[in-house]
Amino acid sequence: MAAAMAVQALYALQNGFMGFARAGLFYGEMSGERVQIPIPCYLIRTGETNILFDTGLSPRAVPGILRNDPLARFTDADLLVHRLDSLGLEAGDIDVVVLSHLHYDHAGGTELFRASELVVQKDEYAYAHYPAPFFAGFYYRKNFDLPEARWRLLDGDAELVPGVTVLRTDGHTPGHQSLLVELPQTGPVILAGDSCYWQEHLDGERVPGVVWNPTLALHAIKRLKTLARLLDATVFPGHDPEFWKTVKQPPDAYR
Ligand SMILES: [Zn+2]
Known part of the structure; x- marks a missing residue:
């Protein structure tokens, strides 16, 4: 019984790449130099x-992104439905969607999961x-204007199922959340979302350049x-x- 309920696997799902200015990545940086960053989603199976x-x-x-952003890269395989399909899943098989926050590169595919x-x-x-x-450009109402959907609005941390726990990590946005996934072999993994863009944000306690409240964003990094x-x-x-190059890609998974 307990074994059936436990977390079994964590899959990394690549949803393409885009360009982003260093000034947007690191608070206080002025450099407009653009770097290519991955756009990840994750699937957790219990x-x-x-x-x-x-x-x-x-x-x-x-x-539009491919047209306007020379660093953008997005293949047919990068479509979320195709990533799920490669794991034998359809949108209707997803019971719960946890949205770290509602920026366009995190909530863009939500309408598939009504x-x-x-x-x-x-x-x-x-x-x-x-x-x-100053934040309106990151939020596209079309992505989350789904009043008929089953929204579960949280106020802080919450254990969703045994071994999968939402952690409130706001600062990047007013209601950012991360996800703690307790895996049987790998051990606990925390999906930081945009509370920590890069490993450097953790190691150097560097706040994201796109930020609603830098002090809270720093607290979130320290909390994680x-x-x-x-x-x-x-x-x-x-x-x-750099981290993304090391991440196991399907059919490999963290177990
Ligand atoms: Zn964001």
């Missing part, structure tokens, strides 16, 4: 539940509908570092190109 962490870019947005429970912090959901002008130390967990940064 005995009875399929959980998706983030939904990447909207397929609708891909042609039948799933959509888990987001209530502060993020509220802010995304009425963002400040503390949890990782206490749990002996591995933190997966959200958009780290």
Whole structure:
């Protein structure tokens, strides 16, 4: 019984790459130099539940990004539906979608999962509908204007199923959340989302350049570092190109 409920596997799903300015990556940096960053989603399988962490870019947005961003790279295989298909899954097989936050590169594919429970912090959901002008370009209402969907609006940490726990890590946005996944062989993994773009954000306690509240963003980084130390967990940064080269890709998984 307990074994059936435990987490079985964590799959990394590549949803293409885009260019991003260093000034957007690191708070306080002025450099407009652009670097190529991966856009990841993750699938967690337990005995009875399929959980998706983030939904990447909207397929609708891909042609424009490919046209306007010389560092963008997006193949047919990068489409989230094709990544899921390669694992023998359809959108309807996803029970729960955890959205780290509602920026366009994390919530873009959400409309595919109207039948799933959509888990987001209530502060993020509220802010995304009425963002400040300096943040409006990151929130596309079409991505999350799904009033008929089953939204589960959280206020802080929550264990979703045994071994899968939402961790509130706001600062990058008003309601950012990360996900702790307790794997039987790999041990605990924390999917940081945009609370830590790169490993360098963890190691150097560097705040994202795109940030709603830099002080809270720093607290979130420190919180994840503390949890990782206490749990002996591995933190997966959200958009780290060097880290991404080392990540197991399907059909390989973290177990
Ligand atoms: Zn973001």
